[in-house]
Amino acid sequence: xxxxxxxxxxxxxxxxxxxxxxxxxxxxxxxxxxxxxxxxxxxxxxxxxxxxxxxxxxxxxxxxxxxxxxxxxxxxxxxxxxxxxxxxxxxxxxxxxxxxxxxxxxxxxxx
Numbered sequence: 349x350x351x352x353x354x355x356x357x358x359x360x361x362x363x364x365x366x367x368x369x370x371x372x373x374x375x376x377x378x379x380x381x382x383x384x385x386x387x388x389x390x391x392x393x394x395x396x397x398x399x400x401x402x403x404x405x406x407x408x409x410x411x412x413x414x415x416x417x418x419x420x421x422x423x424x425x426x427x428x429x430x431x432x433x434x435x436x437x438x439x440x441x442x443x444x445x446x447x448x449x450x451x452x453x454x455x456x457x458x459x
Contacts, residue, residue, distance in 0.1 A: 404439035
């Protein structure tokens with residue numbers, strides 16, 4: 349088992365809204381990603397999705413309100429809640445979930 353420097357891994361991420369697995373523990377998958385623009389509206393019926401923002405300003409759009417995340421903020425999207433992450437400028441973040449996906453079903457744009 350090796351330590352992981354999250355900021356160093358983020359440097360190697362080149363595709364927006366794609367996720368890189370950095371670890372797994374207790375059935376949870378830890379992934380880092382970058383984003384700009386917005387994903388598609390989506391939900392995860394089987395799991396919560398936790399976001400921890402490392403860089404920038406990320407808006408988690410919900411159907412009834414927006415959650416504004418700034419560096420070092422965290423937000424958990426409850427399972428079954430439709431959401432659409434959006435960033436005017438590039439953001440870097442950590443996602444934690446059971447098997448959070450970066451495909452069209454998981455909200456990834458352009459698929």
